[in-house]
Amino acid sequence: MTDAAAVIVAARFAFDVAALLLWGAGVYIWLLVPAEIGLGLWRRLSALRLAAFAALLLAVAVTLPSRTALLGEGWSSVADFALVRSLLWSTNIGAAWLVQAALACAFALFVLARRDSPAVTALMAAAFLASTALTGHAAAYEGWLRTLHQANAVMHLLSAGAWVGSLVPLLLVLPMLGSRATAAGAAVALTRFSTMGHVAVALVLVSGSINTVLIVGGLPTDMGSAYQVLLIAKIAIVGAMVALAVVNRYLLVPRLRLWIGAPKALVAGTLAELVLAAGAVALVSWFGMLPPTP
Numbered sequence: 001m002t003d004a005a006a007v008i009v010a011a012r013f014a015f016d017v018a019a020l021l022l023w024g025a026g027v028y029i030w031l032l033v034p035a036e037i038g039l040g041l042w043r044r045l046s047a048l049r050l051a052a053f054a055a056l057l058l059a060v061a062v063t064l065p066s067r068t069a070l071l072g073e074g075w076s077s078v079a080d081f082a083l084v085r086s087l088l089w090s091t092n093i094g095a096a097w098l099v100q101a102a103l104a105c106a107f108a109l110f111v112l113a114r115r116d117s118p119a120v121t122a123l124m125a126a127a128f129l130a131s132t133a134l135t136g137h138a139a140a141y142e143g144w145l146r147t148l149h150q151a152n153a154v155m156h157l158l159s160a161g162a163w164v165g166s167l168v169p170l171l172l173v174l175p176m177l178g179s180r181a182t183a184a185g186a187a188v189a190l191t192r193f194s195t196m197g198h199v200a201v202a203l204v205l206v207s208g209s210i211n212t213v214l215i216v217g218g219l220p221t222d223m224g225s226a227y228q229v230l231l232i233a234k235i236a237i238v239g240a241m242v243a244l245a246v247v248n249r250y251l252l253v254p255r256l257r258l259w260i261g262a263p264k265a266l267v268a269g270t271l272a273e274l275v276l277a278a279g280a281v282a283l284v285s286w287f288g289m290l291p292p293t294p
């Protein structure tokens with residue numbers, strides 16, 4: 001892998017993790033967490049939100065020069081303005097980058113004006129996630145199949161983000177169950193997370209399967225294809241995440257008042273889901289750049 005390609009994979013990872021987090025945490029606190037605890041939660045996430053916002057800006061900033069270097073003769077091509085112009089105006093990569101650069105400017109204005117509420121942040125992050133469907137394998141087809149694939153790719157990212165992005169504020173909600181002042185609001189937030197979680201997990205599995213069939217043309221069984229081997233690894237990681245989510249929801253949550261160790265075990269299980277999700281995104285940040293079949 002050239003270093004330009006390595007920079008692109010790292011930028012895709014930072015972009016996806018930041019946008020999945022801001023979308024998932026924002027939409028959960030905006031629509032599902034009771035207001036009496038939601039605003040406090042959002043404030044407690046301000047440092048993490050700022051770091052995610054900075055990661056998004058950095059990922060967008062390095063994407064254009066590294067894509068130019070990959071298309072051209074290495075980093076020296078970054079100064080080839082004719083190449084940059086043709087990349088920007090006549091490729092899907094350029095179209096996606098222009099949308100992301102415009103979104104980054106708009107988001108920066110909201111953040112600077114301290115108008116980055118959960119709703120604004122969720123909608124901006126959703127637009128960033130949707131912009132990835134303008135390029136890559138989701139844009140490989142023509143006509144209605146392209147539209148279907150792009151719509152499915154957006155559904156995949158929004159459902160994946162709703163699941164894993166909301167795990168972060170959930171980690172702050174869980175200890176609130178033990179305090180008289182916040183227990184009622186936290187219990188509602190936990191119940192609503194569980195309901196949303198079932199829908200999000202079902203949608204991410206269905207949309208992931210559709211992505212796989214549209215890109216690979218069937219089940220990923222060709223061990224000679226790095227893309228398919230890494231996709232299988234991602235599916236295995238997601239399988240472990242689903243198993244963890246089932247243990248969290250059906251073994252630990254019902255025992256929160258019965259077993260003294262349950263709250264700690266639930267926090268550990270939620271953290272483990274997050275670490276696995278980062279692994280899944282790292283894998284797709286890499287294999288999304290590879291040809292699906294050898």
Ligand code: HEM
Nearest residue numbers: 016132136137160204205208209211212235238280284288
């Ligand atoms: C928590 C679960 C999951 C997360 C966080 C996740 C995350 C992602 C992300 C971030 C992308 C887009 C990468 C990009 O283009 O920038 C993606 C694409 C994809 N995902 Fe998932 N995914 C999950 C579950 C699944 C499952 C269960 C499957 C398979 C059944 C799957 C199959 C795919 C495929 C085939 C793509 C397209 C990659 C490409 O562009 O070639 N994903 N996923």
